[in-house]
Amino acid sequence: MRRAYGNRREQNVKQTQGDRIFDFINISLLLSIAALVLYPLIFVLSASISNPIHIVSGDLWLWPKELTFVGYKRIFENKDIMNGYGNTILYTIVGTALNLVLTICAAYPLSRRDLKGRNLITALIVFTMFFSGGLIPTYLLMKNLHLLNSMWALILPSAISVYNVVIMRSFFQNSIPNEMQEAASIDGCDNFRILTRVVLPLSMPIIAVMILFYAVSHWNAFFSALIYLSDRDKYPLQLVLREILIQGQMQDMVDMTDDTLVKKMMEVEAIKYGVVVVANLPVLILYPFLQRYFVKGIMIGALKG
Incomplete structure (x- = not known):
């Protein structure tokens, strides 16, 4: 167990600044893509159970407002x-x-x-x-x-x-x-x-x-x-x-x-x-x-x- 811990610590030490920059950019890019994909899905779901007046007025951005299931x-x-x-x-x-x-x-x-x-x-x-x-x-x-x-x-x-x-x-x-x-x-x-x-x-x-x-x-x-x-x-x-x-x-x-x-x-x-x-x-x-x-x-x- 001690040897395994030492190996993991050695791998962390060997990570260069360039590797960290790459990981940061990669993770940021993936999170941005995930947000672009999930936002329309969440918005449509929220709009389907929200008071339609908030949709027409543009007040609804993400989470539902004044729950209603009249559409369903x-x-x-x-x-x-x-x-x-x-x-x-x-x-x-x-x-x-x-x-x-x-x-x-x-x-x-x-x-x-x-x-x-x-x-x-x-x-x-x-x-x-x-x-x-x-x-x-x-x-x-x-x-x-x-x-x-x-x-x-x-x-x-x-x-x-x-x-x-x-x-x-x-x-x-x-x-x-x-x-x-x-x-x-x-x-x-x-x-x-x-x-x-x-x-x-x-x-x-x-x-x-x-x-x-x-x-x-x-x-x-x-x-x-x-x-x-x-x-x-x-x-x-x-x-x-x-x-x-x-x-x-x-x-x-x-x-x-x-x-x-x-x-x-x-x-x-x-x-x-x-x-x-x-x-x-x-x-x-x-x-x-x-x-x-x-x-x-x-x-x-x-x-x-």
Whole structure:
């Protein structure tokens, strides 16, 4: 213990003035970036539970003033928002599951050394990243397949991401020893059992990254719904919020029996910030559970190979 203390003390003594200046600048820079990231989040949360008059007058800077939950009350009373919430959860779960299965099915064979022509197949797949059919041909295809105004019009066109396939293929190639797969093959495992019993249990970091990428993409998607959906009951949350925030339809959420127009406009302001919190809260809750896998998976999958 005394020797360890001496080693730490020696390391502290060896730290030069330049090292201390660098640490100070580095820590200051990181704290500044953290403040820039956290301030908008805290402000929006505070604004959603504050008296809207402080928001309009500019008195609110960081912490909430005169707590009120009228915005959230109006939000949860609005059937379009709650219906959109349920649709988005459904689209995200089904879409992410399909994305993950197809990405694994594409990436694993391309990572195998015994697949003939895998480099050519990879090149053909990557080619689609730079050239696509475009919006109009895709719309006509969805129409001919009778998928318009259905959930599958939002999920199938983005069922697989070439970029994510390349990342996962690189992870399989560089992080899963080929000797383990050969040993499993000698023990009598076929390719499917090697994938499910050897490769996937060792691939949790990259699987977590894929889940986060695909889930966030589905959660934030609104353009596909804007193009393919015509039934309001099938609108995802983001499309409902777009109408609320951009097209000024918050007046429908305000109780028209209120006494003054000013009070109605105050409620509209509270609703505006409340819907931002409601829309982003699930993603913010999901990220901490995947964070420990995220950095490792994205670094190994993207930088190697």
